[in-house]
Every structure is written in C-alpha cells, then in structure tokens.
Amino acid sequence: MVSLSKKSPEERLNICRKYYRAGFAFLPLLWLINAIWFYKQAFKVEPYPQQAQIRTYVIRSAIGTLIWIIIIVAWNITFQLLRTKMGPLGDFLTFVYPRGYY
Amino acid sequence: MRSSVIFVYLLLSILCVYCSQPKRIVDQMYISFDHARYCVRRLNGTHEIGCQSSASGNSGRMYMIDNDEEFNSYLMNTKLIDSSGSFIIVLNVNLFNTYYVDKLITSLSSKLNGLLLYLKSTPSRPEYFSHDDQCPNHRYSYYLNQTEIINWNSKGTGLFFRSFPFPIMLIDEEDDYKQLIKFYRQFNYSQSSSPTCGLELKSFQNAAHSSKTCIRRNDISHSLIDLEETFCDPVGGLNIYSKLPQSFIIIPKKRQPKSVILILTTTDSFQMFLKIKGTTGGAQQPATSLITFLALAHLIGQEQNEFKQQDKEIIFVTLDGDALDYSASFKFMFDMINGSFPIGNQNEEPIKVEHIHSIIEFQSLSLTDKLSLYTYPSSLINQTFIDTLVHNNPMIIPMAVDSSLPPASSQIFLRQTSSLSFPAYILTSTNQNQLSNHYYHSFFDDPSTLSINISSLEYNSTTEFSQWIKNIVESFGQTLIESFVGIKKNVTIKQEIINNLVYCILKNINCPLIHNVTNQSTGNSFDSSNETSLPFSINTYPVAATPTFPFVQNILSYFLRDRIYDTYNLNETTCKQYSNNDSFCSYTYVGGYAPSIMSEQSFDGYCVRSYIRSVSSMSPAFTIDNYDLSQTTYPAWTESRWTTISLRLFVIPTRKHEIITLVIGILLLSVSFIVCFILRYYTNISLLQPSSS
Numbered sequence: 001m002v003s004l005s006k007k008s009p010e011e012r013l014n015i016c017r018k019y020y021r022a023g024f025a026f027l028p029l030l031w032l033i034n035a036i037w038f039y040k041q042a043f044k045v046e047p048y049p050q051q052a053q054i055r056t057y058v059i060r061s062a063i064g065t066l067i068w069i070i071i072i073v074a075w076n077i078t079f080q081l082l083r084t085k086m087g088p089l090g091d092f093l094t095f096v097y098p099r100g101y102y
Numbered sequence: 103m104r105s106s107v108i109f110v111y112l113l114l115s116i117l118c119v120y121c122s123q124p125k126r127i128v129d130q131m132y133i134s135f136d137h138a139r140y141c142v143r144r145l146n147g148t149h150e151i152g153c154q155s156s157a158s159g160n161s162g163r164m165y166m167i168d169n170d171e172e173f174n175s176y177l178m179n180t181k182l183i184d185s186s187g188s189f190i191i192v193l194n195v196n197l198f199n200t201y202y203v204d205k206l207i208t209s210l211s212s213k214l215n216g217l218l219l220y221l222k223s224t225p226s227r228p229e230y231f232s233h234d235d236q237c238p239n240h241r242y243s244y245y246l247n248q249t250e251i252i253n254w255n256s257k258g259t260g261l262f263f264r265s266f267p268f269p270i271m272l273i274d275e276e277d278d279y280k281q282l283i284k285f286y287r288q289f290n291y292s293q294s295s296s297p298t299c300g301l302e303l304k305s306f307q308n309a310a311h312s313s314k315t316c317i318r319r320n321d322i323s324h325s326l327i328d329l330e331e332t333f334c335d336p337v338g339g340l341n342i343y344s345k346l347p348q349s350f351i352i353i354p355k356k357r358q359p360k361s362v363i364l365i366l367t368t369t370d371s372f373q374m375f376l377k378i379k380g381t382t383g384g385a386q387q388p389a390t391s392l393i394t395f396l397a398l399a400h401l402i403g404q405e406q407n408e409f410k411q412q413d414k415e416i417i418f419v420t421l422d423g424d425a426l427d428y429s430a431s432f433k434f435m436f437d438m439i440n441g442s443f444p445i446g447n448q449n450e451e452p453i454k455v456e457h458i459h460s461i462i463e464f465q466s467l468s469l470t471d472k473l474s475l476y477t478y479p480s481s482l483i484n485q486t487f488i489d490t491l492v493h494n495n496p497m498i499i500p501m502a503v504d505s506s507l508p509p510a511s512s513q514i515f516l517r518q519t520s521s522l523s524f525p526a527y528i529l530t531s532t533n534q535n536q537l538s539n540h541y542y543h544s545f546f547d548d549p550s551t552l553s554i555n556i557s558s559l560e561y562n563s564t565t566e567f568s569q570w571i572k573n574i575v576e577s578f579g580q581t582l583i584e585s586f587v588g589i590k591k592n593v594t595i596k597q598e599i600i601n602n603l604v605y606c607i608l609k610n611i612n613c614p615l616i617h618n619v620t621n622q623s624t625g626n627s628f629d630s631s632n633e634t635s636l637p638f639s640i641n642t643y644p645v646a647a648t649p650t651f652p653f654v655q656n657i658l659s660y661f662l663r664d665r666i667y668d669t670y671n672l673n674e675t676t677c678k679q680y681s682n683n684d685s686f687c688s689y690t691y692v693g694g695y696a697p698s699i700m701s702e703q704s705f706d707g708y709c710v711r712s713y714i715r716s717v718s719s720m721s722p723a724f725t726i727d728n729y730d731l732s733q734t735t736y737p738a739w740t741e742s743r744w745t746t747i748s749l750r751l752f753v754i755p756t757r758k759h760e761i762i763t764l765v766i767g768i769l770l771l772s773v774s775f776i777v778c779f780i781l782r783y784y785t786n787i788s789l790l791q792p793s794s795s
Binding site: 100101 | 311333
C-alpha cells in the first residue's frame, strides 16, 4: 500500500497530477479515488508549497466525478424507462436479454 | 488411546450406513406429477398467446373447485381469499371456459397464481372441449371475403388465443387425480388453522412480446459472448407432394393449361395442453382426412394404367402448418406463383396457376352418415363432376352454390388467385354449418370419437370406421376415373390396406406396413416410436425428429409407385444403377407390402420407382428479405422455447408451525455459537500448553 506520508511532497504532487490527467480518458473512478485519497493532503495537513496545486487537482477531480455521476444516472434512468419503447434500438443496445419478458 | 479411536471410527461408520437415507430431503417434501399436460407460449407478428410462469415456478395455496356451487361459494368466501397471498385453483375440466376463467381472473386478480385442471376419469370427459375460436382461422381476414361470418366451431372457447400471465396445467391421468384428491382431503379440512396443500407450477417460456421482437433477438448476437440464445422457433414443417411417375414435362416442352389436379390434406393440428410422450389428439382432424387421402393415393396408383391414357396429372399434396393461419398454404401458393413448384429438377417445367385444373380437399372428416361437399366459385365448378360424385356416393350432399366455405386450406388457394383461376371442392363433415367435431383442435380428439376401441385394435381389424373410409375412397376413385379418363369402372381397394393404415396412424407407427415400404435404415428409425400413434401437433423449424414426415413420405411414394417394377426381380445394386440414370424419380429397395402388389410372383425385394418432393412449409414471412413481421400479408407464428416443466405438491404449514420452526432455528444458531465459543475458550488454553504424551 502506498503511504503518502512516506513520500516527499514532489512525489505526492506527481501522483495526484497523474491521477488527474489519467481521469480524462473516460475514467471517472480515478477522479473519485483522487478526490478521496488526496482530500486529507489538500485540506487537513499543515500547508506546504505543493498543497495549493494538489488542492486544485482535488477540487477539479471532485467536480469531474460529480458530472460523471449525473451522466451515468441520467442514462441509466433513460434506458430503464425507454428500453421497450425504443423498439429495435432498445434491443440493439441491450447486452443480456430478459428471458421470457419484453 | 488407539483402541478408543478405532472404536469411535467403527461406531460412526455404522451410524452412517444405517442412518443415511438415500433420498434427499427435498424429495421427501414434494410430490411431483410427471404426467401433467402444460400450456406453452406462442407468438405471432404482433401478439403473444398462451401461458407464462415465473422462472422458479408459481406457487400458491391449493383450492379445489369441482362444480358451479363450489365455485360461487369460493368467490363469496372473502375470509378464505384473504387468508393467503396466492392461490392455485384446481378446476374441474368441465368448468374450463371463458365464463369461469374470466370470473376467477377478475375476482382474484393478482392472487391467482396458476390454474390446474383435472379430469376425473376418461368416461367423464366433457362433451365439448375445443379452445379454438368459434370461427377458426379468421384472423386478419384470411377468411375468404364472404359476406357472412359463420361460427363453424360454436362451442369453441377461444382460450387458446388468449394470453395468461400465469401457468395452466392439466392432469388427465386417473392415478394423478386420485393422488391429488387424497392429499387435498387429508389436509384441507378447515379454512385457515390447519396445514394446507400447496402447488407449484413451473413452465417458464423464453420468448416474449411478439414474433418480430423474438426473431430480432434471436438474430442479434454480441460477438463478445459466444453463446447464441434462441428464444423462439418459426412454425413450419414439410409440405410433401407426390404423383404417378408416368410422364414428365421436360423443358422445352410446354405444359398444357388446366392439366393438373391437386388433392390436398393437412398433417398438423394443435392442442392447448401438450404432454411429452403423450397423445396429441387429431383423430378426426387431420387423421381421418389423411387416411382417406393415402387410401385414395393407393387407389390411383392401383389404376395407374387407366390414368396413363389421359393427359391430366393428379398431384397429392400434404400441408403442414395450416392450423395456425394457413401458413403452409401461403407458402405453397407463394412457391407456385414464383415458379418453384415443383422443386427439384430444373429441367421440369414449373406448374403455375394457369396449369391448375381444380383442387380437391379432404378436411375435418368425422365418422358421420352424411358428408358435405363445398364448392367455389360457381362460375368455374364442373357440375358433371359433382353429379357423378353424388351418384357414386349418396352419402355426399353438395352444399348450396356459393355458400360460405368451412375452415380449409382451399380458402388460401382461392384467395391468392382471386377465385378466378380454378375451382375448389372441399369434402368435410359438417351439419348445418357446424363442424361435427366436438373436440376440434384438442387432445381429446382421439380414436374413441371414431367408435374405435383402441386397446383391442389389431393390425388387420376391420372396424366400422375403416369400412366407412373404403366406401368414400372407392366412390371417389370411381368418380375421378369417370371424369378424367371417361370410362365407367368399378374400382375396389382391399379392406386390409385401410385396416393397416388405421392401425399404423391411430395406434402404432412402428407397424409392419412402414417396414415393408422403407429400406432397412429408414425403417429402423421408426423403432424409437414404438406403441405411439402418429403425432399431430405444431411443428417448428428446424424440423424436429417427428416421425410424421418420413411416415407420410414413404407411404405416399410407395402407394403412387410405378407398378411395372413390381414384376421385375431386381437386386439392390441394379436399383442403385437405375437411380443414377434417372434424375426425376427416386429409387429405393424395399421389402414390399404384400396387399398392394398385384402380380402373382413375389420376390424378396422390390425396387420402387417413385416421385416424391418435400419442401419446408414455413410461412414466406420468415424467408422474404426485409419483411416486417408485424405486417399481415403472411402469417408469422412462432413457438417459444422452454426448458423444464414441473408440477409439484407440497404442504404449507400453519402459522404456529412456521413460528416454532423459526424459533427453534434461532435457538439452535445461538446454542451453536455458544458451544463454539466455549470450546474455543477452553481449547485456546490447552493448545498453548505443551502436549503430555
């Protein structure tokens, strides 16, 4: 397990930046982990020079996670409600068909 | 120390041997009924019909209703209805009609979790039991556009074509009924305070919504997952046709207009309640018509020298799939209009609509004193043919000119040609616009309705029924010869042949007749259907291993064979050589069916030269590219797939019993926790100490 307290501040910033940048590849879980893991580092620990930068990354990751949650929940609700009403399109998008039910 | 270990070991093994029961506990909890009939789901272009249960089965408290008074008292007994969350109603089969079923559905709504019908004993079967519509096959105006709608099957309930959200099963064996009533009386004394019986019905169907959705889901396969799941199969079997192998119209010779006569019958039926390895019904429709058809084919084959003198071809056609919206007839007409009838050799000139002289159909025949002859249209029918037929057989009564036709495949033949090309003659058993069949499209349609005692029927028993068939077939054959060959001749068919046909089709397919007309390997395929009658049910594509098609193919082709080959003493290799030279006919080497052979000499084996073709009878809806299955141009019936069907009885304990079981369970759990804790506490201490040995 990586323990952030054993890493130097530059290494911490490096990890945070890597997670932030990788999250743009449609990986919202990375942003979620980034926000949770570095929350203590960004807001609760004694200030050090890299903290401001870490703080921006954490806030942006949190915003990104929120946007993704909204998109995923909206699509889930739409699909659940409109799957049968979409006709052939609903069937093409479904991966596993409910056996015995429409 | 050693001896005590051995002693404990011995004791445990003895206990295991004596106390272990080979039966699982779940087997002791349930009584299963393996011979129950079940209802399945079928779909057409826009709707689904039939029954559906949940994937793990529908269970509920059992309540038996035997007659009308019990029915009314049950519906008024609100205390009983409230006592349980779901019910499985066990209904006497006489009460299975729209009135009672609709009342149950409206009163119980979601509490009705399933329906189990029972038949008390074979003699107590209801007088009428048909769940087809009152006017069969009238959907989407496939019915010939005639002014009045006649209810040919007036006692039909139409329940087959309704969609039920719960499973329906039927118990028709007397032992099952006795077992059911024994448990019911044992447990269901008072209303709520004693243990009651419960039933679980499982008949989960894979398909849903409509054929269009189902076929689309069959075809979509996501390539990441390899397994393709098929939800439903299109309805269709084989259309079989055969004729005398006398002359062939080979291109460039032209076929004369109005030179082909088609003789039609069907080979399928449906039942609302199916059973694995059970009777399918179909004795009156289509078995009687099929037996008449095959016997007539034999007669024509017998008199083939007469028919060689004239230029008309008589083609015998069996259609499979007409019970549901005439799928097979649509396919046959589709092939004919598109030039692929007859199939097989490209050098044979196709038969088109203008070449058809007339069509004759045997449909819904029953053992009746009078038969009705329907003809349409009046502008094209040959009155002399009808007069000759009535003269030869006074049983046949011609119906009024242009009267409405009964449900028959000819309706589609006429519809697709706008009734302008050829006339249709339909022989059927109706009385005042009512079909004589009380069990139309039902599994009760068995040989007892034809006054045949099936248990005492032998291979060569002459019954009233087989004599009746002989009468009809001989008069028909005589009429055909008079009308087309022009000579008056008394033709006879041996009673033995008809007796054998009746035995094979209605009692045991694995009969000497089929072995005599097939070669060794084909004959052996019938051994697995020993002691079963010919099944008449809905066939699906891909064609399952039903014996109906090989049976009809082999018998029809043998009866219409080239009889000159009966006088040749050939062996198998010569027969094969003949088949290499002839691309129109098929040659098989068989043992020979003695009653059919006219020549005095008899040989060990005969080479049979015959003309036989089989075409898939699936509706054109499934074979035309980009056809939208919800259109009504062609019927689009499919049958759902299913895996396990089961019916089980169990006992629902009283509320007190359930609570005691729960409390004991919790106590046992806590006691075991305490014991483990104590053991752990003490062994913890002893493990830390060095062992003293």
